[in-house]
Amino acid sequence: MTSHVRYGIIGVGAVSDFHHVPGIRLDPRSSLTAICDPNEALLAQRSSEWGPVRAYTDYRQLAADPNVDAVIIATPNFVHREQALECVRNGKHVMCEKPLGLNFQESAEMYRAARDAGVRHMTAFTYRFAPSMRYVRHLVKSGALGTPRHFRSQRFLDLPETSWGWRQIKKLAGAGDLFDMTIHRIDFAQDLLGPIRSICGAVAQFVPRDRTADGKPCPPSEVDDWSSLIGFFESGAVGVWEGSTLMKGHNNSGVGYEWAEVNCSEGSAAYQLTDPNTIVLARNGRDFEKLPVPAEFLVAPGSPRDPSQGKPSTVFRYDLVYELTSAILEGRDAVPGFHDGASAQAIADAVLVSFEERRWVDVQSNPE
Numbered sequence: 330m331t332s333h334v335r336y337g338i339i340g341v342g343a344v345s346d347f348h349h350v351p352g353i354r355l356d357p358r359s360s361l362t363a364i365c366d367p368n369e370a371l372l373a374q375r376s377s378e379w380g381p382v383r384a385y386t387d388y389r390q391l392a393a394d395p396n397v398d399a400v401i402i403a404t405p406n407f408v409h410r411e412q413a414l415e416c417v418r419n420g421k422h423v424m425c426e427k428p429l430g431l432n433f434q435e436s437a438e439m440y441r442a443a444r445d446a447g448v449r450h451m452t453a454f455t456y457r458f459a460p461s462m463r464y465v466r467h468l469v470k471s472g473a474l475g476t477p478r479h480f481r482s483q484r485f486l487d488l489p490e491t492s493w494g495w496r497q498i499k500k501l502a503g504a505g506d507l508f509d510m511t512i513h514r515i516d517f518a519q520d521l522l523g524p525i526r527s528i529c530g531a532v533a534q535f536v537p538r539d540r541t542a543d544g545k546p547c548p549p550s551e552v553d554d555w556s557s558l559i560g561f562f563e564s565g566a567v568g569v570w571e572g573s574t575l576m577k578g579h580n581n582s583g584v585g586y587e588w589a590e591v592n593c594s595e596g597s598a599a600y601q602l603t604d605p606n607t608i609v610l611a612r613n614g615r616d617f618e619k620l621p622v623p624a625e626f627l628v629a630p631g632s633p634r635d636p637s638q639g640k641p642s643t644v645f646r647y648d649l650v651y652e653l654t655s656a657i658l659e660g661r662d663a664v665p666g667f668h669d670g671a672s673a674q675a676i677a678d679a680v681l682v683s684f685e686e687r688r689w690v691d692v693q694s695n696p697e
């Protein structure tokens with residue numbers, strides 16, 4: 330039985346550098362052997378920063394590389410589907426960034442292809458790995474807070490109003506804040522409270538974003554700057570979600586503001602990205618208290634990561650690769666899988682339909 334996973338990365342931009350490569354390096358059971366990007370200057374830079382690695386400009390070559398066991402896809406959203414399908418065809422295990430595809434149909438196809446090929450598959454829903462999120466999940470699933478009744482999530486950042494690059498072109502990104510930010514919160518809400526069955530959504534664009542960061546004119550944004558939904562879970566619980574990257578004052582050294590709470594019949598619990606090693610907890614009739622997350626929830630079980638090292642709002646992200654490596658070596662499904670990616674996407678798609686048609690939408694989010 331194999332004891333090591335050799336990774337290839339397609340798309341060597343921001344997120345690969347931020348947490349995928351540190352995640353691979355942290356675990357002695359994994360190594361980076363190949364990278365791919367059409368941007369040759371960046372490819373050369375990453376080869377020298379991350380090397381030694383084989384470097385490709387065509388993802389098909391990386392997908393066919395016999396020295397690669399698993400591939401991380403961290404490219405613009407419109408190529409996720411074709412790249413994931415090619416990796417799966419070549420028998421590679423795959424972690425794909427969110428949103429999994431441009432819509433539910435693409436994501437469901439990716440899920441079914443990976444399932445039928447028998448490879449391990451994972452959607453990079455990062456925030457599931459935050460220590461306080463893991464502890465909130467434990468409290469909810471163990472029944473410690475009683476019956477869940479209500480979920481609320483707010484994700485605000487104070488980012489520049491200039492161009493978002495490929496992220497503001499509809500055919501490359503699919504949607505704006507909704508697919509970039511709110512989709513994570515849809516995912517962790519479903520993880521905590523079960524499937525969402527019915528939603529009413531709205532999106533808005535605040536600014537044209539028709540200038541690049543260095544002041545050059547560019548085509549204006551075609552996507553949302555703000556996304557929101559209210560919804561009912563299958564369980565009968567209700568949820569409220571809101572997100573935007575244009576909320577003045579919510580910079581917080583680039584981390585922004587994030588609050589997600591679950592209100593249950595016996596108490597409430599909240600997660601905050603700015604302080605992910607603590608939880609905000611209240612029992613019936615008592616005020617909220619900020620408490621440390623117990624040690625066993627600070628890292629994924631067995632992870633070699635030392636939770637006292639590094640910036641707390643960054644380092645939990647390294648546990649994503651640890652989860653995929655563990656799933657491959659243990660012969661089990663990775664969590665969250667492509668199934669979860671497709672399911673969250675069905676809800677996000679429904680937000681756009683709901684707003685366009687000004688109506689509630691019932692969602693069938695099972696990609697089987």
Ligand SMILES: NC(=O)c1ccc[n+]([C@@H]2O[C@H](COP(=O)([O-])OP(=O)(O)OC[C@H]3O[C@@H](n4cnc5c(N)ncnc54)[C@H](O)[C@@H]3O)[C@@H](O)[C@H]2O)c1
Binds near residue numbers: 368404405408509
């Ligand atoms: N999970 C998270 O928390 C998180 C955070 C940031 C970004 N993301 C997701 O990661 C993906 C990448 O985002 P990013 O911020 O790193 O973007 P980025 O623009 O910094 O990097 C994307 C890279 O992909 C390369 N690329 C473009 N087309 C390609 C192709 N056909 N084949 C190979 N490479 C190609 C680009 O040259 C670029 O280097 C997006 O899907 C985004 O939604 C997820």
